[in-house]
Amino acid sequence: MKWIPLCYSLAFLSSLPSYAETKTIGHSPIAESPLFLNDSYLGRFQEEVKGKIVDEQGTPISGATIREKNTNQSTQSAEDGTFTLQVSSRSSILVVSSIGFGQKEVPAMEASSISLQAAEDQIEEVVVVGFGTQKKVNLTGAIAHVGKEAFENRPVANIGQALQGLVPNLNISFGNGAPNTTPGFNLRGGTSMAYNANTKEFETVNGDPLVIIDGVENTTAALNQLNPNDIRDMSFIKDASAGAIYGTKAAYGVILVRTKTGEFNQKGRISYNFDANFDTPTALPDVLNxxxxxxxxxxxxxxxxxxxxxxxxxxxxxxxxxxxxxxxxxxxxxxxxxxxxxxxxNPYETAVKKWTPMQKHTLNFSGGGEAVNYYISTGLQNQSGMYKINTDEFKRYNALINVNAKITSWFNLFGKVSFDQTHYETPYLVGGKxxxxxxxxxxxxxxxxxxxxxxxxxxxPNAYTDNILSWISYGARNRSVNRRMSLLASPEFIILPNKLKVKADLAYQPQSFLTILKISKEC
Incomplete structure (x- = not known):
């Protein structure tokens, strides 16, 4: 959970010549929302840097990420390659990266025009496209790709947090800061319009992309239940070509996900990964007494x-x-x-913690021989909410088994068993509150x-009042349990080697959801 500060400019000084355009800006926080979830740069004077990102031929690069080194201040380049970023000083270093290009570090004073070079290893990278794979250098459609390095060894709570800022035109939204919040994904911007009878105005509607996990259709909720450390790679099909393969369900784009597998002729490996982080509010509303x-x-x-x-x-x-x-x-x-x-x-000082922990454990085994490989993974995530009184708690359990087998020279079989379960307990509030x-x-x-x-x-004496925080304090809790299982068998028949093969995906995915109201005290 991160806090988002809202700021407005107090002063604008004239831009400085002879290097990337900068302006000194002072900021003052405005607390218009009860929770602000991002790293803050409140109370500091900053430099505004403007520049342009291009490739070796001078073509503007859109969606490139520009970040001030050793800070969390970042932005993305627009369609014409231009960007504006506020940095802490004129001597700051900018780290510029974009999918398909090598990362580059540039002094802020020299950022008026930044040229990126294509990364050779990424040009040869294999990308999942519909029913097959293709080298990135041969791609002609609007397809973005993210490898396993985007998810490994990062203290993120879910897939949505890991993808923020990595894929051009992938819009990720969070409805609130609760630990169990499922991020929303949008690949193609506003896709339709709807009439709101309350406001009597037309509103833009953003459709959800189609999610395919290991060849099987799923939902964004199922995607966010996965352990990020089990992701092998993800591809994002953003243009109309998705409809040619997946039909009308792909009208809002497609997200293709592959989980990790073992490798043939690989010695057995055991890997343990532990991630921990602490979330803290950067600002709270300064309410009147x-x-x-x-x-x-x-x-x-x-x-x-x-x-x-x-x-x-x-x-x-x-x-x-x-x-x-x-x-x-x-x-x-x-x-x-x-x-x-x-x-x-003061309800905010009474109800909100100064910090809250999140920890994630992953243990996996992988390996393989000449005909069979395997990948077995287990994961546990434990995250506390921001309530100081009777706080909410989120736990996620993951288990994954992937097995590849070369049965004969013309028949292969892929099998998968996965289990994901989430527990979320939160203070109970009656609807009227x-x-x-x-x-x-x-x-x-x-x-x-x-x-x-x-x-x-x-x-x-010693009775609870009608204060909203009293409803949290007396101990009634909602407990929700969400279980999802996936059984997959993918037989593959090779008709003509390297030319024609037939593959089927046979899946069974039972899911259950349970909500329990627990009363721990008498009110």
Whole structure:
């Protein structure tokens, strides 16, 4: 889970001549969302670098990744090869890379025009295209390819995170920052339009690409359940040629995935991989306290020619009393037979951790003889959410067995057994409470003025209140278990060596989903 800072420019100074165009920019954070999920560059003065990426013939390269070395600041080149990137200083080094080209490091002051050379090893690389494979140098369609190096030894939670920024025109979106969030994939941009009856406007619709894993149709959810360390390579077919092979299901593009296999005549290998990382919020909304909220509400009434009631004045005074002496007895008072809460809770400081861990273990065995090879892998991922109270927990278990056998000179057989299971536990919220983060921002009377529990000397002692965080605290949890199994047999008959062969993919993929509500405390 990463935090995305929202910033706006405060000052623009004149660009500096004689090298790649730069501008000094100051930034100030604006917290418009409860969770910001990316590495921050808040509070720093930066240089804006502009340049252009071309190949050896001077043709612009679109989708190239430009990154400031030793930082997480990066961008991609546009269709005309141009880019703009904010770096920490004029002496920064830019690392430029693009699929099919060698990586290049360039000083920021010399980045006005960057020429990349084609990588010889990638030109000879074999890419999966529909029913077969082809050398990348012979490709004529809009096909991108990502090898196993993009997934190995990287502390990423799922395939979507590993692919971010690697494939031109692959748009990856995350609905929220929960550990079990399934990223959305879009290969061909806006693909249709739909009328929204609520806004009475037409909206762009983005269709999901067709996902093929080891020759069998799957879903993006199944793709994200895979262990990234088990991926051999992925190909992305983005043009209309996909429809010629896969039909109308490929109208939004195709993602072809191959899992790892063993090698013939290879000694047995045992490999263990451990990844760990820590996620931390870079910024949280700086919310007003209860007194400032009440004061602002009264000022708004006065500024709109209204009059402030004695009840509102009394509430302001009681809030100040609590702030002066924050004991449970001062967090409420009665008026007109009703309880008025006047406490002061910062929901973000109370609910959000400063950091949370994620760890991933992978153990695999591979090898082969002259006629048979094998690859066996097991994986475990354990990830905690960002709640400080009764936090959510995500676990994923993976098992994979791939076997290739040369039965005769004209008959080969590939067999696969895979099992993926995810466990996700999260605090339970009743439907009327709405979204946790929206509630904390839009309902201050309940979630800022109201403490999580009553005091020991209150008329109803040590009881949970109606604060949204109380629903998390008392311990009710939703537990969801998602299991997916894949049994695959792929017989291959060689009719004419190197010319004609017939292959079939026979698959059985049962899946189950279970949700359990657990009550661990009495409310």
């Amino acid at each position: 209860s007194y400032e909220i009440q004061r602002a509400s009264m000022d708004r009434t006065l500024w709109t020619n209204g009059s402030v009631s004695n009840s509102e004045e009394n509430k302001l005074n009681m809030i100040q009393k609590y702030l002066d002496n924050p004991v449970p007895e001062n967090a409420w008072y009665e008026e007109g037979g009703r309880v008025i809460w006047v406490g002061n809770v 709405g979204n946790l983060w929206e509630a904390m921002m839009t309902d201050p009377a309940r979630n800022i003025n109201t403490p999580l529990m009553t005091g020991p000397n209150d008329p109803l």
